[in-house]
Amino acid sequence: MELQKLLEMPNKAVWRRIVLTKKIIDLIEANALQLSREIKMELLLHQSTRSYQNIEEKTLHDWIYDVCSRFSYWLDEDREKGEVQQHYKNLGKERFRQGFELPEVISALYLTKRRLWEFIAASRETDSALNLNQIVEASFLLVRFFDHAVLHVSEGYEEMLHEYGYEAPLNNPERLAEAIAAKEKRQKEFLEEPKLPTFSYTKGMIRLSYYRRG
Amino acid sequence: MLGRLIEMIENDAASMAKDLKEKLLSDPNTSSYQTLADQALYQNIFEIYSRLGHWLLRDIEKGEVKTHYSSIGRQRFEEGFPLHEIIQALVATKRHIWDTMVEKGIIRTTRELDSAVDFITYLNRFFDMAIYYTTLGYYRELQLQKAS
Numbered sequence: 344m345e346l347q348k349l350l351e352m353p354n355k356a357v358w359r360r361i362v363l364t365k366k367i368i369d370l371i372e373a374n375a376l377q378l379s380r381e382i383k384m385e386l387l388l389h390q391s392t393r394s395y396q397n398i399e400e401k402t403l404h405d406w407i408y409d410v411c412s413r414f415s416y417w418l419d420e421d422r423e424k425g426e427v428q429q430h431y432k433n434l435g436k437e438r439f440r441q442g443f444e445l446p447e448v449i450s451a452l453y454l455t456k457r458r459l460w461e462f463i464a465a466s467r468e469t470d471s472a473l474n475l476n477q478i479v480e481a482s483f484l485l486v487r488f489f490d491h492a493v494l495h496v497s498e499g500y501e502e503m504l505h506e507y508g509y510e511a512p513l514n515n516p517e518r519l520a521e522a523i524a525a526k527e528k529r530q531k532e533f534l535e536e537p538k539l540p541t542f543s544y545t546k547g548m549i550r551l552s553y554y555r556r557g
Numbered sequence: 558m559l560g561r562l563i564e565m566i567e568n569d570a571a572s573m574a575k576d577l578k579e580k581l582l583s584d585p586n587t588s589s590y591q592t593l594a595d596q597a598l599y600q601n602i603f604e605i606y607s608r609l610g611h612w613l614l615r616d617i618e619k620g621e622v623k624t625h626y627s628s629i630g631r632q633r634f635e636e637g638f639p640l641h642e643i644i645q646a647l648v649a650t651k652r653h654i655w656d657t658m659v660e661k662g663i664i665r666t667t668r669e670l671d672s673a674v675d676f677i678t679y680l681n682r683f684f685d686m687a688i689y690y691t692t693l694g695y696y697r698e699l700q701l702q703k704a705s
Contacts, residue, residue: 391689445640446693453685460681464674475670482677483655490648493688497641509699512637513589522592522637530594 363477367463367484368415370473374462379407382458391450394443410455414488431492435499445500449493456489558672559679563610565661566654570606577602577653586645589638605650613679622686630694634702640695644688651684 371378383403386395395403417427438448463481466473473481501511512518566573578599581590590598605612616622633643658673 444696446689446696449692450689453689457682457685460678464678475674479670479673479677482674482681486651486677486681490652494641494644494648497644497692501639501641504699509703511589511634511639513592513642514639518637519588519592526592526594 363473363480364418364484366473366477367481368418370463370466371411371415371459375408375411378411378458378462379404382407382455385454385458386451389450389454392447392454394447395451407455410452410492411459414459414485417488417491418484427488428491428495431495432499432502435496435501436503437499438496439500439503445497448496448500452489452492452496456485460485558669559675560610562658562669562672562676563613566609566657567607569657570603570609573606573653573657574599574603577650580649580653581646584645584649587642587649589636589642590646592636602650606654609654612683622683623690626687626690627694627697630691630696631698633691634695634698640692643691643695647684647688647691651680654680 383400386392386403386407398406413427413430435445435448438445460482463473463478463485466478501514504510505514513522578595581587581598582595612622630643633640
């Protein structure tokens with residue numbers, strides 16, 4: 344965590360955040376092998392991640408282990424630095440080159456997140472290192488990490504699509520500006536259309552109101 | 558208790574949808590959303606927040622989530638949206654729920670914290686499915702276009 348941000352936080356909050364970060368890291372690292380094994384089985388069996396069945400088991404195990412340890416690194420050091428963002432952008436490009444479909448890559452990340460979350464949430468049932476408050480806060484950190492991962496994997500993948508001839512039209516600033524101008528013109532025309540009167544009968548009264556055609 | 562958390566969000570759906578709409582329209586990471594009619598964008602968001610219970614609890618087999626969000630993915634592809642902006646918007650929609658709960662101090666007691674853990678599980682599962690199926694719909698449409 345950056346020193347500047349730490350200094351701005353009230354002391355108790357700083358201490359709580361440092362303690363929580365260490366507890367999550369310790370919890371995951373102590374169970375990383377088992378978690379990686381379980382996640383690997385899920386990826387191999389799930390219909391939305393079929394391409395992962397073609398990957399050597401050891402390689403797949405290493406990929407998953409990397410996600411878990413990168414989460415720990417992000418918690419501990421990288422939340423502001425953005426190295427993890429760059430890593431996942433590169434990962435998106437790499438998975439494109441390897442022939443994975445983007446939905447599969449996203450599904451793999453979500454299956455990994457789900458298993459990690461189930462593991463953290465289950466610790467409320469046991470005499471564990473995390474209390475309820477910490478579990479809720481841990482979920483916030485876990486979700487934020489995987490939101491970054493999925494978003495940046497998609498960005499990286501889309502950059503490769505662009506290299507191979509596809510770019511979303513609205514990614515082009517000129518096309519975007521044209522589309523926004525067209526929308527504003529339509530809205531303006533809609534507001535300026537002449538109003539037509541209509542009569543309706545409610546609660547024993549005749550009401551006069553106006554509507555626009557279309 | 559979980560039902561109560563969801564009900565609080567549903568009751569506040571109109572103002573939450575309005576706030577999120579403004580955020581999406583002013584965020585440079587979701588600039589494509591400026592091409593949508595304001596009312597249509599508001600309605601899309603309102604539909605999620607006002608029926609959150611349905612999406613989180615009653616659509617257990619996620620059939621409607623699959624159909625609805627695959628369709629949105631295809632539609633946004635046709636409209637020319639970059640996929641990462643669509644994902645960013647869905648992430649923002651999810652985050653806004655959590656930020657609102659924290660801001661209003663909805664979770665205070667231990668019982669509420671326990672329900673919050675369940676709520677987080679359901680919320681994440683729904684939005685993970687929404688993002689996955691949106692991506693799937695978008696990607697399939699992209700493949701069709703490349704093939705033709």
